[in-house]
Amino acid sequence: MSANNASDLHQVSDRLAHNAMRNVSERLIEGLLFAAAAVSVLTTVGIVYVLVSESFHFFQNVSIVDFLTDTQWTPLFDDAHYGIMVLISGTLVSSGVALLVAIPMGTIIAIYLSEFANSKVREVAKPVLELLGGIPTIVFGYFALLIVTPLLQKVFPDLPGFSLLSAGLVMGIMIVPYIASLSEDAMRAVPMSMREGSYAMGATKLYTAIHVVVPAAVSGLAASYILGISRAVGETMILAVAAGMQPNLTWNPMEPAATITSYIVQVALGDLPHGSIGYQTIFAAGLTLLLITLAFNIAGQWLRRRYREAY
């Protein structure tokens, strides 16, 4: 009996030891999984650290006032000027052209798919749109330079070989799927009862879509537009290929110009020594780009909260 008891005890302690081991390894695994999730935070910290620390060196040599007000961007010349407005103007003009294409087209496609098209059309059209959004931007750059620019030159004979217009138009086509897909999701989330109420009053489909569904989905639409703006501002290769990479303070889309992103590519292609002021300019430009997209994202979140509809 007593021997039996001892072996029982032994078994129990074995099981306890096993349990303790299990707890330790469970904890360990949880720690590892948490570390993986924390990588995203480290990435953000890394981005901010790299951009701010390199820009800090840059701003020790160049005053912020010059950076914001100078009208020339010639950091690689002997007579160096660092006026970021030159790059910002190119970025804003090309984004503006892109959004003039993408927002109307994306919204019309979204309204069509959510309110007019039958489910078969929708099932086919959405994946096809996603394919359009998946095309590599370098291929879109090729498209802008070698197909769209020659076509536009037939309409505007004065258009140079590189222009913000052609890059912006193609960028707009690239952004359409993002806006269409997100807007369609937002409009489909509007409850059927609201449409039925409108139809019952004798409204047509289009009237219901514009006066009932769109206002109800406005926060989702705004979010998709903001995403579109972020994409346009951050887009690089289409502009690097088709907009000419010439720093040029202009608000005219018919001219070639450099954007913040295409300038970074241009510098990265040369061999600037690590630590030189030319090398630091790309971080200052990158910080400006990040601040611009951040501002749009904050505005987007604010809009979403301001106009959120409760059904």
Next chain:
Amino acid sequence: MQPMTTEQIRVLIARGKLKDTVFQALGIICLAIGLLVIFLLVGDMLLRGLDRLNLDFFTEFASRRASQSGILSAWVGTILVMFVTALAAVPLGVAAGIYLEEYAKRNWVTDIIEINITNLAAVPSIVYGLLSLGIFVYAFGLGQSILSAGLTLALLILPIVIVSTREAIRAIPAMIREGSMAVGATRWQTCRYHIIPYAMPGILTGVIIGLARAIGETAPIITIGALTFIAFLPPVPFTATGADGVSAGLFDWVMSPFTVMPIQIFNWTSRPDPAFEVNAAAAGFVLMGMVLSMNAIAIYLRYKMRKNIKW
């Protein structure tokens, strides 16, 4: 107000219906423009590049003469970089997704991680290039290597992998977890033997979409300083690397300089000699083929998944 006559009401209804039809046509036209762009793009590249699309094109290095240039170093580089990217992004992304869905308590730490992931998805890709130029290339001393490029793209697609992992896990009903834990499995055992296998198709879809995005990314790789002209391949493990007869180690290739398909295309489109446009078209067609087939696989997987799973 005068009551309307039947005639007036009929006119009103007809006008409403006309507007509906016009809008429907507009929607179809907008969708067709998207489709047209894809066809124009693929068709133009195929027509221009058809002559170059033979076996030699895939087995020749880039050359100064357009007609002898090939994409050997580009496609090998692309595959190796994608390999590193997948190896880094899949475990990290899946682990982070599991942590956030299965382990995380609702507190400020998880809130920060979640807000971070949403914000990272909106950061322009070129900023990731700057991050990795500062951190991987210089701070960690990895140089302008396949490893640096793979890790950069892994960070870039991490939000996509995390989000799709979470969506796949969220679709698994709670009874699966309860059943597993009721028979004494720990949380990790539940994840390891139930959650991860059941979420696998969803995770795979996200990984493929992420990799398809990474394959077309040019800007961050140019930023870290990838070369645009390379006439050698990374060392094959355990083969002699030069005249001295030293064998390459198993992992020597990860530190090798490289080029990728989008950079090769960029290089060719930015040359003044139009003979290289033909090469750019042919390489663009190959790249489009890679990206579109990956997207098609992902869409097919998602479609099949939605049909098959019935809990």
